[in-house]
Amino acid sequence: MTSRAPADIGMPLDQVDTPALLIDLDAFESNLQRMALAAKQFGVRLRAHSKTHKSPLIALKQVALGAVGVCCQKVSEAEVMVQGGVKDVLVSNEVVGRQKLERLAALARHATIGICVDNVRNVEALSAAAVRHRSTLHTLVEINVGANRCGVAPGEPALELARLIDAAPGLEFAGLQAYHGAAQHLRGYEERALATSNAVRLTALTRDLLDSHGLACRILGGAGTGTYQFEAASQVYNELQAGSYIFMDADYAKNRGPEGGPFDAFDHSLFVLATVMSRPTDELAVVDAGLKAMSFDSGMPWVADLAAAEYFGASDEHGKIRLGGATVELGDRVRLIPGHCDPTVNLHDWYVGIRRGVVEALWPVAARGPGH
Amino acid sequence: MTSRAPADIGMPLDQVDTPALLIDLDAFESNLQRMALAAKQFGVRLRAHSKTHKSPLIALKQVALGAVGVCCQKVSEAEVMVQGGVKDVLVSNEVVGRQKLERLAALARHATIGICVDNVRNVEALSAAAVRHRSTLHTLVEINVGANRCGVAPGEPALELARLIDAAPGLEFAGLQAYHGAAQHLRGYEERALATSNAVRLTALTRDLLDSHGLACRILGGAGTGTYQFEAASQVYNELQAGSYIFMDADYAKNRGPEGGPFDAFDHSLFVLATVMSRPTDELAVVDAGLKAMSFDSGMPWVADLAAAEYFGASDEHGKIRLGGATVELGDRVRLIPGHCDPTVNLHDWYVGIRRGVVEALWPVAARGPGH
Numbered sequence: 001m002t003s004r005a006p007a008d009i010g011m012p013l014d015q016v017d018t019p020a021l022l023i024d025l026d027a028f029e030s031n032l033q034r035m036a037l038a039a040k041q042f043g044v045r046l047r048a049h050s051k052t053h054k055s056p057l058i059a060l061k062q063v064a065l066g067a068v069g070v071c072c073q074k075v076s077e078a079e080v081m082v083q084g085g086v087k088d089v090l091v092s093n094e095v096v097g098r099q100k101l102e103r104l105a106a107l108a109r110h111a112t113i114g115i116c117v118d119n120v121r122n123v124e125a126l127s128a129a130a131v132r133h134r135s136t137l138h139t140l141v142e143i144n145v146g147a148n149r150c151g152v153a154p155g156e157p158a159l160e161l162a163r164l165i166d167a168a169p170g171l172e173f174a175g176l177q178a179y180h181g182a183a184q185h186l187r188g189y190e191e192r193a194l195a196t197s198n199a200v201r202l203t204a205l206t207r208d209l210l211d212s213h214g215l216a217c218r219i220l221g222g223a224g225t226g227t228y229q230f231e232a233a234s235q236v237y238n239e240l241q242a243g244s245y246i247f248m249d250a251d252y253a254k255n256r257g258p259e260g261g262p263f264d265a266f267d268h269s270l271f272v273l274a275t276v277m278s279r280p281t282d283e284l285a286v287v288d289a290g291l292k293a294m295s296f297d298s299g300m301p302w303v304a305d306l307a308a309a310e311y312f313g314a315s316d317e318h319g320k321i322r323l324g325g326a327t328v329e330l331g332d333r334v335r336l337i338p339g340h341c342d343p344t345v346n347l348h349d350w351y352v353g354i355r356r357g358v359v360e361a362l363w364p365v366a367a368r369g370p371g372h
Numbered sequence: 373m374t375s376r377a378p379a380d381i382g383m384p385l386d387q388v389d390t391p392a393l394l395i396d397l398d399a400f401e402s403n404l405q406r407m408a409l410a411a412k413q414f415g416v417r418l419r420a421h422s423k424t425h426k427s428p429l430i431a432l433k434q435v436a437l438g439a440v441g442v443c444c445q446k447v448s449e450a451e452v453m454v455q456g457g458v459k460d461v462l463v464s465n466e467v468v469g470r471q472k473l474e475r476l477a478a479l480a481r482h483a484t485i486g487i488c489v490d491n492v493r494n495v496e497a498l499s500a501a502a503v504r505h506r507s508t509l510h511t512l513v514e515i516n517v518g519a520n521r522c523g524v525a526p527g528e529p530a531l532e533l534a535r536l537i538d539a540a541p542g543l544e545f546a547g548l549q550a551y552h553g554a555a556q557h558l559r560g561y562e563e564r565a566l567a568t569s570n571a572v573r574l575t576a577l578t579r580d581l582l583d584s585h586g587l588a589c590r591i592l593g594g595a596g597t598g599t600y601q602f603e604a605a606s607q608v609y610n611e612l613q614a615g616s617y618i619f620m621d622a623d624y625a626k627n628r629g630p631e632g633g634p635f636d637a638f639d640h641s642l643f644v645l646a647t648v649m650s651r652p653t654d655e656l657a658v659v660d661a662g663l664k665a666m667s668f669d670s671g672m673p674w675v676a677d678l679a680a681a682e683y684f685g686a687s688d689e690h691g692k693i694r695l696g697g698a699t700v701e702l703g704d705r706v707r708l709i710p711g712h713c714d715p716t717v718n719l720h721d722w723y724v725g726i727r728r729g730v731v732e733a734l735w736p737v738a739a740r741g742p743g744h
Contacts, residue, residue, distance in 0.1 A: 002374045003448060003741035017471050017744040051688060073689040076375060093689065096649040096660070096703050099389045118650055119702055149690055150650040150658050181687065277468040278490055278522040286522050288468070291715040293742040296669050297686070314669070315553065316423060316714050317445040317465065317743060318521055330491055331468050342688050343663040347718070348742055369375035370665040370720055371689055372389040 002364075005350045011359045014333065018275040019293035021348040021365075022335065025355045027269035028246060034266060035228070035245050036065035042232035047071055047090060047221065049243025052342050054367035055351070056084020058246065069112070071221075071241045074371035075100045082111040084366065090114035092177055092221065092241060094142065094150055096122060100372075101129040105170070108135035114219070116142040116177040118152045123164045123171070130170025138174035139165045140219060143206055145199035147181040154202040155209060162215045175219030176210075178203040179241060184226030185251060185298075189258050196230035204236045225266070226255055249341040251298035271304060271335040272344065273352075274319065276328055285321045285328045289336060290314040295343035301336040311336060374736075377722045383731045386705065390647040391665035393720040393737075394707065397727045399641035400618060406638060407600075407617050408437035414604035419443055419462060419593065421615025424714050426739035427723070428456020430618065441484070443593075443613045446743035447472045454483040456738065462486035464549055464593065464613060466514065466522055468494060472744075473501040477542070480507035486591070488514040488549040490524045495536045495543070502542025510546035511537045512591060515578055517571035519553040526574040527581060534587045547591030548582075550575040551613060556598030557623060557670075561630050568602035576608045597638070598627055621713040623670035643676060643707040644716065645724075646691065648700055657693045657700045661708060662686040667715035673708040683708060 006017035016022075039046040048062040050070040059070045059081055069088025072078050078089045094116055095104055107113055108130065115137050117123050123139070130137045141161045144151035152158055158176065165173040183195035199222065207217050221239040223231035228245070231237040244252055247270035255263035274289035291314050294301055301319075303309040308324030321334070328334070338344035346368055353361030378389035388394075411418040420434040422442040431442045431453055441460025444450050450461045466488055467476055479485055480502065487509050489495050495511070502509045513533045516523035524530055530548065537545045555567035571594065579589050593611040595603035600617075603609035616624055619642035627635035646661035663686050666673055673691075675681040680696030693706070700706070710716035717723075718740055725733030 003744070006744040015470075018469065019742045019744055021742075094649045094658075097390065097647050098387075118652065121702055144652065148652075149687065149692065150652060152652070275469050277466045280490065280516065280520075280522060280524070286466075288743070291667060291669050291712075292718050295663060297663050315521065316718075320521065330493055340663075346664050346688075370391045370393075371660070372375070372378040372391055 003349045005352070005362045007352045007359045007362065009359055009362060013354055013357050013359070016273060016352055016359065018273050018333065019289040020273040020352045021345065021350065022271040022273050023351050023353045024269045024271065025353045025360060027267040031246050031248070031266045031269055032061060032065055035242060036067070038229070038232065039240055040066065044232050044237065045239045047239045047241055049092070049241050050077060050081055050367070052243035052246060052345065054080070054345060054365050055363055056081050056086055056366060057363050059084065059086045068239070072367070075103050076369060076371050077367040078107060078113065079103065080367035082107055086111065088112040090221070092116060092179065094118055094122060101125055105129035105133040105135050105137065108137055109133060112138065114138040114140060114174055116140045117161060117165070118142045118150050120161065120164060123161065123168055127168035127170045135170065137171050139171045140174050140177040140221065141165070142177040143202065145178045145180045145202045145222070146183060146195055147179065149181065151177070154206040158206045159209055159213060162210050163213070166215055173215055175217035175221065176203060176206060177221055178237070179222040179224070180227065181224065184224040185255065186226070187254060187256055189256055192227050193230055196227045200231065200234040200236050207236065225252055244341050247341040249298070250300070250302045250337050250339045268304070268337050270338065270341055272301065272338055274334055274336055276330055276332045276334065279328070279330055283323050285323055287319045287321060287334060288317065290318045291316045293347060294336065294338045295340045295347065297343060298340035301338050304335040304337050306334060375721045377734045379724045379731045379734065381731055381734060385726055385729045385731070388645060388724055388731065390645050390705065391661040392645040392724050393717065393722065394643040394645050395723050395725045396641045396643065397725045397732060399639040403618050403638045403641055404433060404437055407614060408439070410601070410604065411612055412438065416604050416609065417611045419611045419613055421464070421613050422449060422453055422739070424615035424618060424717065426452070426717060426737050427735055428453050428458055428738060429735050431456065431458045440611070444739070447476050448741060448743050449739040450479060450485065451475065452739035454479055458483065460484040462593070464488060464551065466490055466494060473497055477501035477505040477507050477509065480509055481505060484510065486510040486512060486546055488512045489533060489537065490514045490522050492533065492536060495533065495540055499540035499542045507542065509543050511543045512546050512549040512593065513537070514549040515574065517550045517552045517574045517594070518555060518567055519551065521553065523549070526578040530578045531581050531585060534582050535585070538587055545587055547589035547593065548575060548578060549593055550609070551594040551596070552599065553596065556596040557627065558598070559626060559628055561628055564599050565602055568599045572603065572606040572608050579608065597624055616713050619713040621670070622672070622674045622709050622711045640676070640709050642710065642713050644673065644710055646706055646708055648702055648704045648706065651700070651702055655695050657695055659691045659693060659706060660689065662690045663688045665719060666708065666710045667712045667719065669715060670712035673710050676707040676709050678706060
């Protein structure tokens with residue numbers, strides 16, 4: 001069920017089997033450093049999101065550069081991070097269900113574990129689980145700052161939950177989860193700035209209300225790769241939860257930077273390597289990477305190495321590329337930039353780390369899976 | 373990297389962890405029998421497509437009911453099928469790349485292995501690999517009968533390739549691969565009949581041309597769940613390659629049957645079980661199954677157990693359901709019918725087989741993966 005790795009260490013890139021999930025290690029390490037530096041410069045903590053990479057090995061690289069720990073979205077991911085040596089993990093999500101609460105509370109015996117809530121009954125269930133395991137869950141109230149997914153309304157509803165948490169045995173009130181997911185992919189810089197400023201306002205308002213009731217927010221967390229500079233500069237948020245910055249993808253690359261230029265704070269470091277397996281017409285190449293090698297929820301991948309070529313159609317095991325005049329032969333390799341990095345990584349068992357054309361690393365996608 | 377199973381044998385369904393990939397075993401077995409019966413009645417062979425299930429255990433059930441073997445799309449899938457006891461596997465696809473040809477030719481020492489080609493150079497490479505391993509690859513010419521993906525044009529180009537195969541050491545010419553993928557999801561029954569009749573015509577024309585040159589087609593293969601009855605009745609195709617019929621999905625369920633009624637030849641037997649993890653507003657439930665638990669390439673999943681509810685938005689680990697008046701509480705379970713079964717299965721490590729509300733089977737999704 002775990003597929004064998006598509007490469008061996010020391011192998012040249014042109015021998016790697018396909019489809020393979022490549023990391024350009026130089027670009028990846030540069031991205032790690034740039035975000036670490038940005039957090040330092042803004043004076044905020046980085047709690048990188050491990051839902052992007054699903055790898056404790058990468059998480060520990062982020063921690064080594066100054067991150068206080070990681071976020072994840074699932075108990076199964078938290079378990080893998082702790083098993084891999086990460087000492088401080090925030091599940092930046094609600095968790096519901098008997099087995100999951102048992103596992104979460106048990107895990108908190110072995111690492112600092114945070115969790116988010118948006119429901120009174122969930123507070124009670126978390127507290128009972130923590131008491132059973134004699135552990136402490138650092139519990140944040142998730143507020144809806146524009147994503148319209150989970151979370152209670154800012155202000156009074158958040159205060160009510162925070163009071164319950166504060167009074168609940170086994171739980172320690174830790175602050176506010178205020179992630180504006182919908183703002184990350186607004187294309188215009190000013191649009192993202194505006195959406196984030198509204199999230200900042202709602203977060204500050206809620207923080208102040210809780211403060212006035214003696215409930216201090218140790219963590220005011222949120223931000224993604226699309227907006228991190230706004231939260232970082234807000235003087236309100238103190239933890240950044242960006243994840244995709246380590247890899248980038250075609251969707252994030254459609255964002256615009258200041259003055260309409262490209263959003264180029266980070267480089268593309270993640271690619272899916274594919275082989276041309278059919279050349280049915282002059283203009284069409286079919287590659288061996290489709291729905292099972294990339295996620296298409298955020299659009300088609302880009303063809304990295306052929307300027308005019310366009311990946312325009314995916315089936316389960318095939319991708320169709322309109323060549324736009326590019327010369328491509330059967331057996332040629334092309335690197336694709338996935339539309340959406342996180343769920344693309346989730347389709348693979350192995351990262352193949354490449355430096356100067358040679359395989360340097362094979363890293364398991366250790367927390368891959370549907371997340372039960 | 374292979375996640376633990378979300379259930380134990382004997383557990384009641386309401387204790388199964390989520391997200392989980394459920395098989396309703398009664399519906400599944402009924403689907404298996406219906407297709408086996410249809411093939412018998414039409415007097416054609418069934419070579420069920422294992423790309424749907426990725427499980428040699430399920431493949432052997434299909435063989436036990438009369439299938440002559442299975443198709444798959446990747447060498448990695450063929451390896452898993454043979455390792456699991458399947459004796460006759462057709463890779464209904466082109467395979468390009470040094471390692472893959474080595475593996476394919478080596479596998480043909482241990483089972484009957486078929487492969488498709490649409491390129492002269494690929495014939496040469498396959499032949500060389502088979503000669504190296506002293507094995508025989510049963511080689512089909514793929515013709516384009518309307519899918520406009522891989523395949524040569526019907527008629528003369530197919531003859532040219534068939535002659536090359538026939539002359540190539542290590543290869544045995546086995547027939548034509550003539551799958552019309554684009555016809556499967558044409559909604560109207562008459563539309564599908566028309567598209568298939570064109571594929572039948574092109575296949576018959578090519579078969580006759582090859583016959584007249586002494587090249588007999590042992591296999592005339594194609595058909596999917598959307599069109600199988602047309603190929604089966606064609607007197608031209610002799611092997612059906614349907615796969616999805618065992619599970620069905622929301623996309624196939626949008627097809628219409630004769631006289632515009634529903635396409636109900638098979639029952640839904642595949643579900644993703646999810647838990648309600650947030651109830652932020654009266655009309656909104658958020659469940660714990662999103663992009664990492666289902667594939668969205670063919671649209672949103674359906675909510676199986678709540679008539680008016682609509683799954684309308686997915687993020688990586690969340691799904692948003694508009695309730696339409698349904699009463700749902702935190703912690704409730706809902707069964708979702710995935711939009712597209714094959715790539716949804718590919719996200720999971722385990723099938724949880726359910727009969728009368730109890731877990732009866734835990735089957736690995738043994739050939740899961742990107743397919744290198």
